[in-house]
Amino acid sequence: MKPLISLVQYNGSPDYLREAVELCSGLEKLERNARVLIKPNLITWDDQFKISPFGVFTTTRLVEDLIILLKDHGCGEISIGEGSVQIKEGLGTMAAFAGLGYTSLVKKYGVKLVDFNADKSVNFKVRKGLSLHIAKEAMESDFLINFPVLKTHAQTKVSLGLKNLKGCLKTSSKKICHHASPGLEYCFTFVADCVKPALTIVDGIYALERGPLHFGNAFRKGIIIASRDVLGADMVAAKTIGYDPQDIVHLVEYAKRHGKSLDLKDYAIRGEDLEVHIKPLKWDWGWKKDNTGPSIFEKFGVTGVALPKYDETLCSGCTPLANMVNILVLSAFTGQPLPKVEILNGKKMQARPGYDKTVLIGNCIIKANKENAHIMKAIKVTGCPPDTREVIDALKEAELHIDEFAYWGYLKQQGEKYDKQEGYSWDFYK
């Protein structure tokens, strides 16, 4: 029998999630006394500059609809687990849970909240020399419901069910996934082998272009995709935002390892007509041809400085810093060429000749360039990830006359950009 995948249009009532789950026989194998774990996507949290939640976080509304469904099924032991990336001291998973209204779900339904970052972990040996530490709670649940958002991703093209499970890893293992070898899209697919999601539901109320954070554009999409087959759910979800499964490295990797088909003809889609719901979304940020900065530098005529494009080795801890540096460098531009400074991040970029100074952001890139003969003067920002203030100071030391308020203003603007726009309701995240 072909794996079942449901595709349902969402119009506001809990009935749509119920329909999506029923159409794919999602709870068929769920015992009433099972320990259920829901794994949403709560990627990170910031109390100071709010993150526009649309297409970034799993909607709290659908998580609540799912809890109601599970309760109706007779489940008594329900947990919600996540391991959010902590971009600021004290703002981890629990802050995300609180900010998105999960604490009221605890009071209302007696569910338990689990911070995977604080939870014990289990060591999973992928192969000789490669082990991943996975949250114990995720390993030990009887029925894991994987609940990603319909989003694109600047490194992996899409971030759906398989990618969402990377949040079950301890921080140290998340960093290992970003090592240049064996590669991000090889590593994280093994988490699914380990935690074995029983059901994957893709929350497509909003879909996000140029994700995974709110710096891209979110669109009201109004669909739910569900399947007991994580690959099948990801294939249909990817298709709705314009991606063929064969073009997504981690889907190819997972399918190959499990001997599964990447042809949608080998899956049974129930509910809506898939073709009707396809709207391509971009995943990538454009960069200058000479790899010296984002396309916007070309538009404004920024020259002198060089910011090579981020790569897949840049992990979540350093990603916000890379974004900040782009904005700050732009703030230093007054129409004249900027100082000859190259700014590197991630784990494998190499300094190029022709720059007076090289700013190296993070322990990884310092190590990768320790014998690079092209570097005239290195400005090293140590840390894993480094402190934001020290990155700002390093840019100043490189004689870039940046305006740090430009970045704070940008973050504020990004957090408010959907306010009062029709179709974008914060009520989904309460």
Ligand code: SF4
């Ligand atoms: S220095 Fe940055 S890129 Fe390197 S492991 Fe730490 S957070 Fe990741």
